[in-house]
Amino acid sequence: MVLQDLGRRINSAVNDLTRSNNLDEKAFDDMLKEICAALLSADVNVLSTSPPLPAAVNKKRLIQKTVFDELVALVDPHAQPFRPKKGRPNVIMFVGLQGAGKTTTCTKLARHYQTRGFKTALVCADTFRAGAFDQLKQNATKAKIPYYGSLTQTDPAIVAAEGVAKFKKERFDIIIVDTSGRHRQEEELFTEMTQIQTAVTPDQTILVLDGTIGQAAESQSAAFKATADFGAIIITKTDGHAAGGGAISAVAATHTPIIFLGTGEHMMDLERFEPRAFVQKLLGMGDVASLVEHVQAITKDSSSAKETYKHIAEGIYTIRDFRENITSIMKMGPLSKLSGMIPGLSNLTQGLDDEDGSMKLRRMIYIFDSMTAAELDSDGKTFVDQPSRMVRIAHGSGTTVREVEDLLSQHRMMAGMAKRVGGQKKQMQRAQNML
Numbered sequence: 157m158v159l160q161d162l163g164r165r166i167n168s169a170v171n172d173l174t175r176s177n178n179l180d181e182k183a184f185d186d187m188l189k190e191i192c193a194a195l196l197s198a199d200v201n202v203l204s205t206s207p208p209l210p211a212a213v214n215k216k217r218l219i220q221k222t223v224f225d226e227l228v229a230l231v232d233p234h235a236q237p238f239r240p241k242k243g244r245p246n247v248i249m250f251v252g253l254q255g256a257g258k259t260t261t262c263t264k265l266a267r268h269y270q271t272r273g274f275k276t277a278l279v280c281a282d283t284f285r286a287g288a289f290d291q292l293k294q295n296a297t298k299a300k301i302p303y304y305g306s307l308t309q310t311d312p313a314i315v316a317a318e319g320v321a322k323f324k325k326e327r328f329d330i331i332i333v334d335t336s337g338r339h340r341q342e343e344e345l346f347t348e349m350t351q352i353q354t355a356v357t358p359d360q361t362i363l364v365l366d367g368t369i370g371q372a373a374e375s376q377s378a379a380f381k382a383t384a385d386f387g388a389i390i391i392t393k394t395d396g397h398a399a400g401g402g403a404i405s406a407v408a409a410t411h412t413p414i415i416f417l418g419t420g421e422h423m424m425d426l427e428r429f430e431p432r433a434f435v436q437k438l439l440g441m442g443d444v445a446s447l448v449e450h451v452q453a454i455t456k457d458s459s460s461a462k463e464t465y466k467h468i469a470e471g472i473y474t475i476r477d478f479r480e481n482i483t484s485i486m487k488m489g490p491l492s493k494l495s496g497m498i499p500g501l502s503n504l505t506q507g508l509d510d511e512d513g514s515m516k517l518r519r520m521i522y523i524f525d526s527m528t529a530a531e532l533d534s535d536g537k538t539f540v541d542q543p544s545r546m547v548r549i550a551h552g553s554g555t556t557v558r559e560v561e562d563l564l565s566q567h568r569m570m571a572g573m574a575k576r577v578g579g580q581k582k583q584m585q586r587a588q589n590m591l
């Protein structure tokens with residue numbers, strides 16, 4: 157399977173066509189051929205899924221939709237991920253190669269559960285890497301999460317068992333065990349993993365995969381699956397450029413759900429995996445160009461909107477800019493028409509009718525309005541350092557912490573795009589000319 161290139165190939169084929177003003181049959185057929193070839197090489201049955209093509213004008217849409225649906229089906233393993241229950245200990249064990257992002261992601265996940273009312277603790281069973289315990293200790297302290305580890309015990313299975321026993325006794329709901337990695341898949345790593353698994357009998361084992369490794373994800377996840385049968389995957393470093401194909405490979409190879417994506421080095425950079433949003437990003441459906449165009453369309457008259465637009469051209473996107481965009485969108489009428497144009501907006505309003513969709517946007521405005529001026533003008537990092545701010549804002553706006561988190565992660569995604577626009581000199585030039 158050549159999954160690594162799938163997203164890129166489809167993306168460029170669709171983009172070629174969408175850019176071309178002259179949507180003639182030949183351009184269309186070329187794209188169709190390219191997409192069929194890409195899908196076939198990824199073992200997707202093109203013939204059974206492509207309906208007969210209607211008039212040319214709808215073809216572009218149809219192709220995009222077919223490709224989109226196929227890829228969503230590919231990353232959705234149709235398996236339910238594990239859901240921890242309160243009032244009993246849930247032991248979660250992390251596995252993965254060194255550098256994949258295990259230690260970082262352990263703390264992110266612990267923080268995630270902690271803000272949802274689970275009593276959460278971390279155990280460092282990485283006795284292999286010098287400094288691993290220190291790193292976990294630092295992260296855990298910052299997130300105010302109790303932790304356990306040892307500087308003297310060299311047997312990771314013993315440390316793991318001790319830590320889990322201690323936190324079970326103290327009635328913790330979630331106990332996350334970080335294990336060691338190696339640079340390569342080695343016999344010793346797998347032996348150690350099985351020993352820890354036997355020692356702590358986890359309710360859930362999670363494989364942490366570096367999203368930038370591309371095609372290697374397939375063999376790596378298969379090797380881990382064979383030894384330490386994991387029930388969920390977290391893909392890290394999806395804020396980098398190359399993420400995508402690898403994730404699809406891992407799911408295809410193991411039929412295991414991806415539950416979260418790591419989207420940065422900070423503690424809050426953890427997003428729930430949504431197959432549709434993921435594929436949308438992979439295909440660049442809400443891409444930089446459409447963001448620029450959209451902002452251009454909705455910012456014609458307002459001066460604060462011009463400010464936002466100028467910001468985007470410079471690669472800046474504050475929370476206030478996001479508020480401005482949402483306000484403009486609300487002025488523009490039925491959401492169903494607009495949601496496809498903005499990355500993530502369709503994700504936000506998916507499955508909602510226009511009325512529910514506008515309610516969701518209104519609740520976002522309540523959230524913005526509960527922020528201080530400094531928070532609005534920030535890049536959002538201030539919430540990473542002080543998560544209690546989110547609780548304050550949820551209370552103040554009559555919404556939930558989940559909604560505040562979703563809004564912030566949405567903002568981070570938009571900010572990431574703005575940054576890329578800012579980095580693209582040509583587009584910046586174009587943007588400035590349009591002011």
Ligand code: GDP
Pocket residue numbers: 252253254255256257258259260261337392393394395396417418419420421425
């Ligand atoms: P471990 O060896 O598997 O425990 O990996 P670490 O947790 O130490 O992470 C390795 C490196 O990857 C560190 O520099 C992390 O800051 C970085 N990292 C982890 N997750 C992410 C992510 O989602 N995005 C980015 N950009 N970096 C990450």
